[in-house]
Amino acid sequence: MHRWKIGDVRVTRVQELEAPGLQWLLPDAVPENLESIPWLAPHYVDEHGQALASVHALVVEASGRRIVVDTCVGNDKERPIPPWNLRQGPFLKDLETAGFPTDSIDTVLCTHLHVDHVGWNTRLVEGRWLPTFPRARYLLGRTEWEHWSADGDPLTRTILADSVRPVFDAGLVDLVGSDHRVADEVWLEPTPGHTPGTLSFLFPVAEGGRSLTVMYAGGTAFNFPPSVEAFAIYRDSMIHSAELARTAGATVLMSNHTEFDRAYDRARIAQLRRLPGERHPYETDVDTVVRYFEMSRDCAEAERLLRERD
Numbered sequence: 274m275h276r277w278k279i280g281d282v283r284v285t286r287v288q289e290l291e292a293p294g295l296q297w298l299l300p301d302a303v304p305e306n307l308e309s310i311p312w313l314a315p316h317y318v319d320e321h322g323q324a325l326a327s328v329h330a331l332v333v334e335a336s337g338r339r340i341v342v343d344t345c346v347g348n349d350k351e352r353p354i355p356p357w358n359l360r361q362g363p364f365l366k367d368l369e370t371a372g373f374p375t376d377s378i379d380t381v382l383c384t385h386l387h388v389d390h391v392g393w394n395t396r397l398v399e400g401r402w403l404p405t406f407p408r409a410r411y412l413l414g415r416t417e418w419e420h421w422s423a424d425g426d427p428l429t430r431t432i433l434a435d436s437v438r439p440v441f442d443a444g445l446v447d448l449v450g451s452d453h454r455v456a457d458e459v460w461l462e463p464t465p466g467h468t469p470g471t472l473s474f475l476f477p478v479a480e481g482g483r484s485l486t487v488m489y490a491g492g493t494a495f496n497f498p499p500s501v502e503a504f505a506i507y508r509d510s511m512i513h514s515a516e517l518a519r520t521a522g523a524t525v526l527m528s529n530h531t532e533f534d535r536a537y538d539r540a541r542i543a544q545l546r547r548l549p550g551e552r553h554p555y556e557t558d559v560d561t562v563v564r565y566f567e568m569s570r571d572c573a574e575a576e577r578l579l580r581e582r583d
């Protein structure tokens with residue numbers, strides 16, 4: 274568990290698992306290539322040089338709300354990826370130890386409906402999948418739901434059946450559109466690409482007498498059916514995200530997986546005492562945040578051009 278405050282917003286990262294296995298997502302992330310990037314060791318690669326993938330939830334406490342962002346893989350679920358299959362992990366206990374019993378959560382936000390972002394929406398109770406957070410409203414993107422619920426793929430159907438439909442059945446879902454405000458200060462933005470309805474969000478925090486804006490990028494990486502159109506959508510979302518970050522003056526970037534926002538280092542550094550005037554380790558500057566999206570834009574455009582040529 275890592276916890277840090279950015280001004281008046283407290284963020285707690287509750288890790289479900291960290292394990293080697295990033296190659297399905299980043300095919301070039303093989304030990305031979307990673308070796309040449311020395312700072313990856315020891316936190317982002319294991320002793321065999323394999324890239325580590327982290328799955329975690331963030332609890333964002335803002336404007337009196339307790340928002341769980343993305344709900345990991347979950348327990349007892351049949352999944353084709355071995356470390357994700359029929360897990361018996363202590364996630365809920367860890368969440369409670371962090372100060373968040375399940376019934377104290379008022380909002381669950383799934384940035385998208387991939388398997389590692391919806392798992393703890395439900396848990397198995399006497400053979401039935403029931404909502405893990407019975408007092409929460411679950412915010413799901415309308416576009417995202419419409420896309421996946423029409424998908425005939427057996428794995429998708431399984432994931433929805435055990436992790437998404439039960440919260441609908443319990444009447445806890447709010448399907449949200451493009452301009453939804455979660456709390457006074459937390460607003461959602463559609464950034465399709467990683468999935469058709471991926472949501473990102475922004476919120477301001479007061480830090481040392483100043484107001485900083487956090488941009489949370491919801492859904493990174495190209496693990497979708499590759500096509501010219503899909504990469505164009507991704508690219509355009511990154512252009513939109515860069516504009517948003519610039520307009521909002523975002524100086525803090527967060528992402529759902531440690532690999533993309535250096536949460537591993539930053540959350541640890543945030544535990545240390547800071548010298549007067551020293552910045553919060555998550556704070557960068559607008560150009561750095563914008564560059565993150567511009568780089569993603571360029572990668573998507575490169576992939577698009579490759580496919581256009583073929």
Ligand SMILES: [Zn+2]
Pocket residue numbers: 385387467492493
């Ligand atoms: Zn995903």
Ligand SMILES: [Zn+2]
Pocket residue numbers: 387389390529530
């Ligand atoms: Zn993911």
